[in-house]
Amino acid sequence: MRTRSRLAALALALCPAQGAGAQDLGDAARGETLFRHCKACHQVGQGARDRVGPHLNNLFGRRAGAHEGFRYSKDMMRAASGGLEWHADTLHIYIENPKNLVSGTRMSFDGLPDARDRADLLAYLRRFSADPSDIPEADPTATGTDHTVDPEILAIVGDPEYGEYLSSECTTCHRADGGDSGIPSITLWPEEDFVIAMHAYKNQYRAHPVMRMIAGRLSDDEIAALAAYFGSLDQ
């Protein structure tokens, strides 16, 4: 628990006057709206599954990097072995700027600089944790993806060797080792999420102009091939 107490002290030092310390519950309704920042990668609520990021049910009290079946970054595993646990204080620090706490995390998120936003978001998230207990029995699943893709497209089995070749176009910007300063990490995503994201760009549902262009000329099979390749990379 040494890590946690050190981080807790840091959390207090970082936001002493903002009244949004670890004990502040925040406004869960507002937090639900803020969760839109997270939804592209995380699910929470009934039936939530791991996507690009792990699901966030029972997050409070969970040891970092310990959620079974999810492939974490090396740095997250290192932080976990150093004793990092997720509580309101550590989550505050992490959400403010993930890389400040776990420098090599694959979580591609700039952070919420406003302490009130963080408190509200955490108030929302702790509704889905047994400790502190507040699991809403019939809360609907917060969906993790921003649009749907034809099941036939999702069913395409990608050719990883072709994907490896195609990936060389991606690695001009996205690092193959999963590092992400300024440009998000795209390694170790579930294939389905990768395919959905690429089709969201291809169909102009997502805004980024470079990605619209790159995805726009990839065929359904090529997107499946890329998903297969990136999903298969080691950390």
Add this chain to the structure above:
Amino acid sequence: MTFNRRAFIGTAAAAMTLSAPMVRAASHGKPRVVIVGGGAGGATAARYIAKDSEGEIDVLLIEPTKTYYTCFFSNLVIGGFRTIDSIAHSYGTLASEYGVNVVHDWAVGVDRDARTVALAGGGSVPYDKLILSPGIDFVDGAVPGWDVTAQNAMPHAYKAGSQTALLKAQVEAMPEGGTFVMVAPPNPFRCPPGPYERISMVAHALKQTNPTAKIIIADPKANFSKQGLFEEGWEQHYAGMITRIGPDFGGQNVTVNPAEMTVDIDGEVIKADACNVIPAQKAGRIAELAGVTEGNWAPVNPTDMSSKADPDIYVLGDAAAQGDMPKSGFSANSQAKVCANAVRGALTGSRVFPAKYANTCWSLIATDDGVKVGAAYEPTAEKIASVDSFISQNDEDAATRKTTYQESLGWYDGITTDMFG
């Protein structure tokens, strides 16, 4: 319904293997690829061929410098946003992790019949496939009064490193209210937005320490890359500081006198306190020595970057005449990966996939004011042709511009990792 890409490609690859049998050099056990030039094209090609062939191909990289300074982001050094050390890279990882044989020497000749490359240090190396990625050299006499002996007085800073540091120092040493002159190059040249990003960075540096200084650009071109974005940014950040003299006012009619530090623009003589001469450009000299150039550049086939003059030679990056792609590090890196796939296929029978090319150029106008332009390209019968493009918009908010700048930082990490490992 699931379309089976694997079976389809497998058939195609088998057919291709029959028509392109494996090549084995007589002189040694493994096929050898020699690459001349360790920049965005050559380093990328070396890394990909070595990595993907898993030891089946000998990769030998000839590059004279032991420390490579990327031209991209060198303007940011002049602006004070990066240190010179932060754009320096070594070839150590290519050698130690990927087994590339890095030879620090100049390639001074190519014997295409014998398939050997002569080295300045003596001797020669045989190749099965030769990849030339030599970047640019300057056209002799392009700017009357200037040659490389004048590059200390009037730096080009268009090959990064000592020239970058020199130009930065000269900008910093300008007297209060002094004049910076840039002689901009005619098309085509390396990094189309480069001169104008540089103007932005010089203006940024001067605004901090010497805000009454003036900047004059003599430009032979009527238009330039991202012109609307740059001009809007200059007005916003550096109002009244920058004057551009285009061809309608004689911007192409320039003579310099490095001894006197004067620049004659269409008959008007200007005293310069710092002067950046970026001459007209041509393919790096080894391309000409290899006999694969036509005019100033080396024509290539759009499907695989092979030379139109010799099927065993490939030309990457700035030196190549390929069609619509701009001469940029991003383009060279993109071309290198298509070429690496083709070369490996020709030498080992590995699968060859269709060429796809892309480019994006980010430029920084002021602190956190980043813009970008880019396009996707595909081979046609005649050339590499642009199929889709985008550009930053004039009225973007500050958050978008900041994100674009941060994205460029991410890209820098990405591409340099892709080049050097």
